[in-house]
Amino acid sequence: MTVNDDSFTNWKTREEIAESMIPLIGKLHRERDVTVLLHSRSLVNKSVVSILKTHRFARQIAGAELSVIETMPFLQALTALDLGPSQIDLGMLVTTYKADDRGLSVAEFTAEAVAGATGANKIERGEGRDVVLYGFGRIGRLVARLLIEKSGSGNGLRLRAIVVRGGGEQDIVKRASLLRRDSIHGQFQGTITVDEAESTIVANGNAIKVIYADDPSVVDYTEYGIRDAILIDNTGKWRDREGLSKHLRPGIEKVVLTAPGKGDVPNIVHGVNHDTIKPDEQILSCASCTTNAIVPPLKAMDDEYGVLRGHVETVHSFTNDQNLLDNYHKSERRGRSAPLNMVITETGAASAVAKALPDLKAKISGSSIRVPVPDVSIAILNLQLSREATREEVHDYLREVSLTSPLKRQIDFITAPDAVSSDFIGSRHASIVDAGALKVDGDNAILYLWYDNEFGYSCQVVRVVQHVSGVEYPTYPATAV
Template sequence: MSNNEIYEKELSFQADRRRATVELIKIISDLWYDKTIELVLFRNQLIDRNVSEILNLVEYASDFVEKPISIFDTVEVAKAISQLDLPPSKLDIGKLVYEYHLDGNDNASVIEFISNELKDAKSSNEIEPKDVVLYGFGRIGRLLARELMTRTGRGGQLRLRAIVTRGKVDQTVLEKRASLLRNDSVHGDFPGTVTADVEKQALIINGTTVHVISANAPEEIDYTQYGISDALVMDNTGAFRDKEALSRHLQSKGVDKVLLTAPGKGIPNIVHGVNHLENDPNEIDIFSAASCTTNAITPVLKVIEDNFGVVSGHLETIHAYTNDQNLVDNMHNKYRRGRAAALNMVITETGAGKAVSKALPSLEGKLSSSAIRVPVPNGSLAILKLRLEKETTVEGMNAAMKKAALEGALVEQIKYEMNNELVSSDIVGTNAPSIFDSKATIVTEEGKDTVIYVWYDNEYGYSHQVMRLAKHIAKVRRYNYY
């Protein structure tokens, strides 16, 4: 075969792959908007992805499981899912394709295999939609608004109904709020529509009204006048951090539960996937989603604790600068944070080492911690230097982490990264709170000292953890197949 013939064959195959991907995109959209069935690929979201993005995710999936996963197999499995009568669900199509071939089912019909794998879906409980209020509209608040509106679908889970801010709500303010939601210097443009409606005092997001309410105190708001009832309030202000202060939200008419998007005092601090099942929303009204760093390191530490045991260790976070630092040198109430954030590495403190023990009590008193803020706007790194109870190797440590990323309770929390060239900008937009850098793992020859590198998008990855916890609190978690 000549070079030109080989090239023509490659072009034809590439066209077939892209055509199949277009078909997959249509199935993904139909399942989401018609049946509230969300397809993901090894926890990577597929809704609103383009052809090239999906093909890249399929390639990652194939490398991850070390078994060929083609776009054509993926389409066949998606077709089979679309033919079944399933309740609202979140299904990992990559895992289904992998399991289909792994179990030697190649000779059985795809639909027969899928029906058997998803047989428990029909016994899942029906869910009631939950109204959501964002109290505060900063970095995390706007990312939550984006995700809530992108994933609204038929409105069967979380429904964003209102945003609470301080100050007047006029045309100028609404336009500025809309612009900040629409455009983001780190995360890019919002894949939807946002317009300001001064008459309604609202943002119209993807054609849906989201009221913008001005208030100086939580208890002065009557949400019922906006048609909102039994709402979950997500407090993103950072102003209310303990049970007494956060309880003020519950004095508002129309509020049922409160979720703080920061570490809290006197309330359960939850890392979803690790300790959320230990806190029953039928009995508890106020929750904390802990910090981005705690959500990054706790899942990885749980895997290490369960497999090898942790004697002691130190955590160093290399963290993106945040809004509490100064843009230029100026006064600040904390040491060093007054120096220009985009020009300096700044040593500061973190409570993440102690915070881990709230989710993993077995690590109480075992970890020290410190932090360095660095001149990047987003994307952080945690370095864990640990003394282990059991000996292991680099291969043993990586195998334990890969298994946790592929199956079990932490598949949403841990992404297993295999890229030799990984840098901080590469992890921006990753919805897993923990990105385990398998190529950077260090284990001493003795086998009991290890250094682990965990990347995390301290905004986007954390926001997804908040969303997962919110669904648990609101009791709107669908049937999942991971």
């Protein structure tokens, strides 16, 4: 048998194993609200090839490729346990098992590692939480996709309605089409039908009422059977407490803004300060995509090295706020054609750091350039550290942060030498450290952080909503803080 034959046989073997993993992962998700991860990447609703690629990606982080041959026994062990709602990371199970020298079997070790999610310790499945989207633009539709994807057994977040202004003939059909097909993020994974008579979009079995309103103060959500819902405002029209309070109508309990909040509205970056949200807080903000991209790595660097001062330069994709062709705009430069120009503009991300990281004493300045790409941006974070370090030290530290720290869902790490912006479309992390571009010289470190300013940010929004709704389930094995 030749080397090529050996490689092909190995591939077919792994392909067969990955195929047999799919029903196990799906059953755990549907019946027990268990999300199976691999180094913080969900394996739910993934294809055979996607599962294999996710295993292969582990080599960029851990230095060696994980095999489904290694992870399958742990998955099988999970199916035999009395699991409650949780997230279980197969990658971490394998890694910690290899480091364990007690001679336990896979079944014994797995049962011990996820004990907090089994038997008397497990969380009881709730009835789910209603969610309303106010606005249905770029972020609104991506959040909708995520909510539908995560609906699972129906005991988590349930997208019940979207609120939009009337758009004329076949409005609901056109909005459903925008949800179904996206020029950047591709096809919706599932089926979508429209009931115009009932003003309802049905996506993967989720009936989503389309409510038409020009003013939030005129909607009574209880008329649509909606109770104690979390409303996500994607319009950015209201950003202070007074304006956002207009959404606190019958049927709505909390309001989450997908833009930087003003005044005393808490700005939340999941993974960094989401645990500071007060239980009785009704209004909060998820800050901006750029704030979410820079705050987690900034916290990681400050925790390890101390940060004295810093500057962030964002090279940001153009947005709907800009003009396609030169035309009047209230901002001085954003009126110039977005697809044809690099446009210097302002960013509030640097000043927003103080809200998310109040203990950080360093002064952080910032500026931004909009560039002619439709999605994925990069933040260049230039830091003066309180002690000297080497490039290798910072490189290895950030790789470990992305793999095992409490920030692993926010910070990703890539070593590919030819990585470019389009490679990160669809990334679910708040930012991705480009290892090849990292620069360290004494007490100066420069981090290049890619981020999908649409989808990665939408994932952060959903994580915040999961947290405040009580359906953000614990991850096992537990990450050391």
